[in-house]
Amino acid sequence: EVQLLESGGGLEQPGGSLRLSCAASGFSFSTYAMSWVRQAPGKGLEWVSAISGGGGSTFYADSVKGRFTISRDNSKNTLDFQMNSLRAEDTAVYYCAKSRRYSTNDAFEIWGQGTMVTVSS
Amino acid sequence: SYVLTQPPSVSVAPGQTARITCGGSNIGSKSVHWYQQRPGQGPVLVVYDDSDRPSGIPERFSGSNSGNAATLTISRVEAGDEADYYCQVWDAGSEHFCVFGTGTQVTVL
Numbered sequence: 001e002v003q004l005l006e007s008g009g010g011l012e013q014p015g016g017s018l019r020l021s022c023a024a025s026g027f028s029f030s031t032y033a034m035s036w037v038r039q040a041p042g043k044g045l046e047w048v049s050a051i052s053g054g055g056g057s058t059f060y061a062d063s064v065k066g067r068f069t070i071s072r073d074n075s076k077n078t079l080d081f082q083m084n085s086l087r088a089e090d091t092a093v094y095y096c097a098k099s100r101r102y103s104t105n106d107a108f109e110i111w112g113q114g115t116m117v118t119v120s121s
Numbered sequence: 122s123y124v125l126t127q128p129p130s131v132s133v134a135p136g137q138t139a140r141i142t143c144g145g146s147n148i149g150s151k152s153v154h155w156y157q158q159r160p161g162q163g164p165v166l167v168v169y170d171d172s173d174r175p176s177g178i179p180e181r182f183s184g185s186n187s188g189n190a191a192t193l194t195i196s197r198v199e200a201g202d203e204a205d206y207y208c209q210v211w212d213a214g215s216e217h218f219c220v221f222g223t224g225t226q227v228t229v230l
Contacts, residue, residue: 047219
């Protein structure tokens, strides 16, 4: 069974850091691009970052560029998201999502259940 | 930046047809994907590349895309279809980024 399991969320103060992880299973991880998508409480979906299957190409939304870093370890089937200089507006459920193909510009065919990040003093 | 506009809500009686639009400039030139999100759950892909269905998605879900609007159609609506629905495209342009629509809440009367 294809599965994505996020972890690492929690409460952090403004200006602080958090590292999210997504453990993948049930598919050939290195063959597919991966993304992080977030959803603020009561709001819609917002894509924040993507990485190609090999990890050589990364992309970020303007809202997080320069603060967040996406990476992957294909030997461990894990996707990571280093979040620095956190702001209140980063408060959201963060979903890990698998693309249909190796390249990033495709549909997200599998989603995790999400991990909540709260930025507040 | 590229904007995708959806109606905030659509109401439909069981057994009838729900149509959800997704408006964007020349969206007909892009591949549109649709997601269903039930309360408290992660999104589920229901249509990709304008009109294709992933395995396990009922044939009642269909999509079309032309001009400045894409449409998700849910035929023979069931109570279990009550959810939020989002359209999504990739808009490379000068920046490689992904855009979600504003979302539509479907209520089954």
